[in-house]
Amino acid sequence: MTCQEFESILYPYLDGEFQPEERVTAEAHLRGCSTCASRVHEEGLLRQSLRRAARHSVETSRAPAALRSRLQANLHQEQRRAAQAAWLRMGAAALVLVTVSGVTWRALRPEHRQRYMEDAVRRHTKKLPVEIVGVSHENVEAWFDGKLDHRVSVPRLHDVRLSGARISNVTDRPAAYISYERNAEGQGGPARRIGVFVFDDARREVEAPTLPAVQVGSSLGYNVAMWRDGEIVYELVSDLNEADIRRMLAEQSAQKAASASPTTPSVPVLPVSLHP
Structure with a gap:
């Protein structure tokens, strides 16, 4: 971002009109540009002075x-x-x-779900920079700890590379955004991007099944898969076809179930003598 570009968004930035992920580029520019940083500081002081003057005017000119x-x-x-x-x-x-409860409920829920799908696709296609490079699932989970009010368990997707993560939103819900890459089937082809949004749904307002079941729809040319783990909803966005997405999530579910299964420790069998 150049200084001229930042100047054009200065007042929306000061008014807090940006989403959290949209502030990343602007704040990165401010960290490296002392001139624009000083401009933001001066505008902030000016606004404080105007607010104080307005309060003083109201307090000294009260109505009867x-x-x-x-x-x-x-x-x-x-x-x-x-x-x-x-x-x-x-x-x-x-x-x-x-x-008409049954008819009304079934008519409203798909529209509600579609809104979440479209918003996730729009945010995924912005390709904003990640805030942490994905070195391991555990490191990314630790990075999210304390930044969101809900736990973030990073999905272990099969045959993909964890590339990074950042704070995001889905509609009005704070969310973790986890980015993956999958190599193209042919050598030299571009990597396929996969984004997973993780957000809290304690009131269960979003219709999403529990793995191994998964709900797959499409929006704006992308496939979107939704599932939940208790109060947490996962939303995967990719241009992979539906069969590949379902196979990937089925493998993750099977791997998770296998790792959660208790193992029975082997007990050595000792020979027993029948003679005194």
């Missing part, structure tokens, strides 16, 4: 007490009306949902 009382009374009355109207709308909606 009688006018404030009338305004507060009208405001409270309007808030009560709005609350009553909201309860009436919620009651009517609940009645409709109870009446």
Whole structure:
């Protein structure tokens, strides 16, 4: 990013309009450019001064007490009306949902799931830089520890290379983004990118089965597989075909089940003498 490019996004950056992963490039530029860093600092001080001046102006030019009382009374009355109207709308909606609950639920859930799929694909295709290079699954898991409110177990996908990870989002949910690469079948071909988003769904609002079952759909030209492990949802995005994705996840599930199976220790058999 150049200084001119940063200048064009300065005010959205200060207003906090960027998603966490979209701030990575801007903050990388600030770390290496003292001029832009000073500009951000000066703008921040200017905004603080303006806020203080605005607060002082409001505090020193208060409306008369009688006018404030009338305004507060009208405001409270309007808030009560709005609350009553909201309860009436919620009651009517609940009645409709109870009446046609099965049809309504099945109609809304696919649209809800599609929104998560499209958002994951858009973030995957941005190809933002990773924040940690994937040296091992354990190191990546340790790097996420404390950065998110949920645990991050890095999937051990078969026949792929772990390339890195970063903090991301899926819609409004903080998520881990884990990047993999799979070599092309022919020598010299470009590597195929695979991205896995990991986010918390304690309320189970996202429809996703538990491995070895997996739900595969498509969005914006990419295949998206979704599954869950308890309260954690995994969302895999790739241009691999559905059969390859299902085979990859089936191998991971089998490997995980095998590693979790308890092993029975061997007991040596000693000869027993029948003579005194």
